[in-house]
Amino acid sequence: MHIVMIGGSDAGISAALRARELDPAADVTVVLEDAYPNFSICGIPYYVSGEVTHWRNLAHRTTADLEAAGMRLRTDTTALRIDVAGRKLLVTTAGGGEEVLGYDKLVIGTGAVPVRPAITGLSGPDALGPADGVHLLHSMGDTFAVMRTLEEATPASAVIVGAGYIGLEMADALTVRGLHVTQLEQLGEVLPTVDPQIGALVHAELAARGVEVLAGTTVQAITTAPPGGPGRLEVIAAAADGTAVTRQADMVLVVVGVRPETALAADAGATLGSKGAIAVDPMMRTGLPDIYAAGDCVITHHRLLGETYLPLGTTAHKQGRVAGENALGGNRQFAGSLGTQVVKIFDQAAARTGLRDHEAAAAGFDPVTTETQADDHKAYYPGSHRITIRVTGDRATGQLLGMQLFGHKNAEIAKRVDIAATTIYHGMTVDAVSDLDLSYTPPLGSPWDAVQIAAQAWVRQTRPR
Numbered sequence: 001m002h003i004v005m006i007g008g009s010d011a012g013i014s015a016a017l018r019a020r021e022l023d024p025a026a027d028v029t030v031v032l033e034d035a036y037p038n039f040s041i042c043g044i045p046y047y048v049s050g051e052v053t054h055w056r057n058l059a060h061r062t063t064a065d066l067e068a069a070g071m072r073l074r075t076d077t078t079a080l081r082i083d084v085a086g087r088k089l090l091v092t093t094a095g096g097g098e099e100v101l102g103y104d105k106l107v108i109g110t111g112a113v114p115v116r117p118a119i120t121g122l123s124g125p126d127a128l129g130p131a132d133g134v135h136l137l138h139s140m141g142d143t144f145a146v147m148r149t150l151e152e153a154t155p156a157s158a159v160i161v162g163a164g165y166i167g168l169e170m171a172d173a174l175t176v177r178g179l180h181v182t183q184l185e186q187l188g189e190v191l192p193t194v195d196p197q198i199g200a201l202v203h204a205e206l207a208a209r210g211v212e213v214l215a216g217t218t219v220q221a222i223t224t225a226p227p228g229g230p231g232r233l234e235v236i237a238a239a240a241d242g243t244a245v246t247r248q249a250d251m252v253l254v255v256v257g258v259r260p261e262t263a264l265a266a267d268a269g270a271t272l273g274s275k276g277a278i279a280v281d282p283m284m285r286t287g288l289p290d291i292y293a294a295g296d297c298v299i300t301h302h303r304l305l306g307e308t309y310l311p312l313g314t315t316a317h318k319q320g321r322v323a324g325e326n327a328l329g330g331n332r333q334f335a336g337s338l339g340t341q342v343v344k345i346f347d348q349a350a351a352r353t354g355l356r357d358h359e360a361a362a363a364g365f366d367p368v369t370t371e372t373q374a375d376d377h378k379a380y381y382p383g384s385h386r387i388t389i390r391v392t393g394d395r396a397t398g399q400l401l402g403m404q405l406f407g408h409k410n411a412e413i414a415k416r417v418d419i420a421a422t423t424i425y426h427g428m429t430v431d432a433v434s435d436l437d438l439s440y441t442p443p444l445g446s447p448w449d450a451v452q453i454a455a456q457a458w459v460r461q462t463r464p465r
């Protein structure tokens with residue numbers, strides 16, 4: 001049995017590891033177009049900030065670890081075409097030629113590529129690029145280009161276009177490196193994946209750390225600045241009321257989301273679904289014979305929404321594992337995502353799981369959302385922090401649908417959102433959160449955990465007796 005994985009990141013490597021784990025005799029080849037198998041691109045901001053001191057430290061596993069697990073790595077190799085009927089894959093070779101690899105099962109893990117928005121100066125023959133200090137950010141190659149700009153051009157300032165979680169992490173990272181950062185976001189508040197009330201708290205943390213935040217501001221052009229100004233690049237934008245906004249900086253980072261990389265699968269005849277991602281069933285089958293797909297290149301099965309597109313590293317790992325197991329003849333299903341995510345912004349963290357109010361309403365629920373503040377541990381013990389918690393539940397059934405949290409990075413925001421994720425996964429009610437047997441000692445918690453206090457507030461406000 002020869003299983004070939006295309007893509008050497010979270011999905012492809014997870015599939016390869018699972019196949020080898022289940023069958024140490026399986027012949028597993030991973031084809032990847034760069035030289036960085038199993039690198040944690042989620043860690044890029046912390047390498048840029050200097051907190052991770054060498055790019056090699058971003059490897060989840062070294063090449064030697066992966067080879068010891070029994071997979072063959074074909075680095076610097078691009079998969080060009082899939083011959084579905086012949087079960088063959090055309091790939092490039094190191095010498096610039098082409099080669100055909102036969103396979104019994106194929107797992108496509110081609111991931112996502114950063115969106116290049118329609119901003120003048122970003123595309124076309126005269127487009128500005130890394131050599132000018134203008135960057136997109138997704139791969140290790142992009143990271144090295146950013147580091148070259150930082151080390152060789154020693155910029156004093158940066159404009160970040162986009163205030164999603166990657167934009168926020170990079171605002172944190174570049175500020176830590178000593179740059180003055182201006183962050184421009186088209187939508188009305190930063191981190192638009194959470195409610196604006198939580199976004200406003202993130203905004204305040206950015207501002208407190210010296211980041212200039214301009215929400216509701218749409219970037220139209222990036223050009224070379226006239227000499228004598230405060231930066232070598234000029235970013236031209238429009239505020240929501242149409243007022244022109246201009247900022248100069250030495251470096252511009254454009255991070256406005258990703259789109260699935262599906263050309264190879266689509267050419268082979270795979271069906272595409274939500275956001276143009278490869279349609280797969282919960283077993284990660286594409287519908288093409290013997291071809292599975294996983295990670296940022298595929299649609300996401302969401303436990304409350306059905307089909308959606310939610311590219312996340314956690315999801316890519318799980319889907320890859322399912323694809324690897326099933327490629328070997330298994331019968332595993334991807335249980336579905338809840339879009340659980342967390343981001344650190346300087347000393348604060350914001351997290352969400354499940355649905356926000358408007359998403360729940362669109363999905364046919366009757367949502368009610370309440371907001372509560374609670375301490376992360378007993379306030380009499382030094383160092384306690386207030387956590388803001390927004391709970392979304394269904395008025396009719398009491399089902400917990402979503403939770404969003406904001407608080408200090410040491411206030412266990414990530415693990416508290418995971419309590420909510422677990423509760424939603426099991427279809428429990430908001431009221432039942434109070435029944436969970438959670439841990440308590442005054443320096444670390446309270447007899448009623450913060451998420452239980454928030455759940456009780458939701459019940460009080462929503463279902464008065």
Ligand SMILES: Cc1cc2nc3c(=O)[nH]c(=O)nc-3n(C[C@H](O)[C@H](O)[C@H](O)COP(=O)(O)OP(=O)(O)OC[C@H]3O[C@@H](n4cnc5c(N)ncnc54)[C@H](O)[C@@H]3O)c2cc1C
Nearest residue numbers: 007009010011033042078079110111112295296312313314
């Ligand atoms: C800066 C940053 C921070 C992030 N932080 C988080 C986080 O904190 N939490 C989280 O859950 N997620 C995070 N993510 C998202 C997460 O990294 C992705 O969801 C995850 O990497 C997806 O894995 P993947 O294997 O599906 O795809 P990718 O990581 O996109 O990898 C696909 C690989 O396939 C290769 N490839 C594509 N086409 C071909 C071809 N034809 N031939 C050969 N190789 C090919 C590509 O070169 C690429 O290396 C972050 C992403 C970035 C960029």
